[in-house]
Each structure stands twice: as structure tokens, then as C-alpha cells.
Amino acid sequence: MPEEIKRIYCNNCSRETKHLILSHKKKIEFEEEGKQVVYFEEDNYYLSECMGCESITLYIESTFSGMNDEYFSNQYPPKTIRKEPKWLHRIDGDAISFKQSDKAEVFREIYIALKNNMPRLAIMGVRALLEMVMVEVIGDQGTFKKNLSKLKDEGYISKYQFQAIDKVIEAGHASMHRSYKASSSEINSIMDITENVIESIYINKINVNKINPTPRSKK
Numbered sequence: 001m002p003e004e005i006k007r008i009y010c011n012n013c014s015r016e017t018k019h020l021i022l023s024h025k026k027k028i029e030f031e032e033e034g035k036q037v038v039y040f041e042e043d044n045y046y047l048s049e050c051m052g053c054e055s056i057t058l059y060i061e062s063t064f065s066g067m068n069d070e071y072f073s074n075q076y077p078p079k080t081i082r083k084e085p086k087w088l089h090r091i092d093g094d095a096i097s098f099k100q101s102d103k104a105e106v107f108r109e110i111y112i113a114l115k116n117n118m119p120r121l122a123i124m125g126v127r128a129l130l131e132m133v134m135v136e137v138i139g140d141q142g143t144f145k146k147n148l149s150k151l152k153d154e155g156y157i158s159k160y161q162f163q164a165i166d167k168v169i170e171a172g173h174a175s176m177h178r179s180y181k182a183s184s185s186e187i188n189s190i191m192d193i194t195e196n197v198i199e200s201i202y203i204n205k206i207n208v209n210k211i212n213p214t215p216r217s218k219k
């Protein structure tokens with residue numbers, strides 16, 4: 001049998017790439033009334049492997065009655081709009097695992113929500129995560145705004161980051177109370193800001209602590 005190749009979005013390569021079809025299963029279901037087919041559905045399941053990075057994706061092409069033989073596609077794992085930062089597992093120090101860090105777990109849940117097209121839940125998660133971070137770093141000052149001001153006054157975040165988070169929080173608030181749904185470019189900038197702030201509070205601190213110049217020994 002000749003090799004079958006399809007162009008499918010690869011989450012690991014972050015673009016559409018050639019995929020080798022490892023296995024293909026076609027499923028057809030239909031309903032009949034008398035001898036007349038009144039409804040049918042066709043699903044083609046392709047287990048595929050990216051020819052660049054070898055990641056595996058289940059790609060599904062489907063059509064049903066009324067689609068005029070047009071197919072639509074789905075894939076699992078779903079297309080990722082945003083990847084977790086590589087330093088995420090290091091939030092609470094190099095040796096800690098996800099399960100031991102509430103922050104890392106909440107952070108990870110945000111990316112899971114984004115992967116599964118749940119932007120409102122993701123933004124609410126961002127708000128909750130920032131709250132956890134602030135209370136941990138400077139103690140609870142009573143309100144989000146006061147926590148944020150103290151974070152700035154103590155030099156953990158810049159004036160620019162302060163203003164940016166303020167906007168993120170407004171988005172979080174709107175997601176909760178006004179059923180606001182952020183667009184994907186808004187989500188990307190919210191995530192840029194959030195990652196930026198958390199990296200500067202936790203990861204840069206770890207990196208600074210690693211720099212430990214040994215005094216020169218005297219001859």
C-alpha cells in the first residue's frame with residue numbers, strides 16, 4: 001500500500017506540516033426509513049505522525065447529511081494557541097514537581113483551558129493566579145488593587161507591568177461578571193504580560209541566586 005500523506009497542524013512545530021498516516025479507519029452511520037436513507041454521517045479517523053518532529057495527532061475528517069459532501073476537520077490533541085513556558089515547572093524552585101506547587105497547577109490549568117477553547121475560564125484563572133502570587137510575595141493588603149500597588153512599590157514589578165496587569169484584571173472581572181470573551185490576540189497579550197510578571201518574580205530570582213561568583217584565591 002502506498003504511503004498516505006496529509007497536511008495537518010502540528011502543535012509541536014506550531015504550523016501545518018506533512019503527516020504520515022499510520023492508520024485510517026472510516027466509520028459510516030445512517031438511518032433509514034423504508035428504503036430511504038434519511039440521515040448519514042461519515043467520519044474518517046487518521047492516526048498521523050508529523051514528518052518533522054514525529055508527534056502523533058488523531059485527525060478526523062467528517063461530513064453528514066446536508067453538507068453536500070464537504071468535509072470539516074477536528075484534531076486531538078486540539079490545536080494549541082499558546083504553549084506553556086519552558087520554565088513553568090520551576091516556579092517553586094528547581095527540584096519541585098507540579099503536584100507540590102499550587103501555582104504551577106493553576107498556571108497549567110490556564111493552558112489546558114486555552115487548548116480546549118475556554119477563554120473565559122482561562123482569564124479567570126489568570127486573575128486567580130495573580131492573586132495567589134501577590135499574596136504570597138507581599139502578603140494580603142485587602143484588595144487586588146492595593147496588592148498590586150504594593151508589588152510595584154516594593155520593586156517586584158515595573159510601572160509598565162503594573163498598568164498592564166491592571167488591564168488584565170479588568171478583563172478577568174469582565175469575564176466573570178459581563179460574560180466578556182477575549183479575542184485570541186487579547187488572550188495572547190494577557191498571557192505575555194502574565195508570563196512576563198511571573199517569570200520576573202520567580203524565575204529570575206532563582207537564576208540570580210545561581211550566580212555565585214567564587215572569590216579569587218590568593219596565590
Ligand SMILES: [Zn+2]
Nearest residue numbers: 010013050053
Ligand atoms: Zn511536528
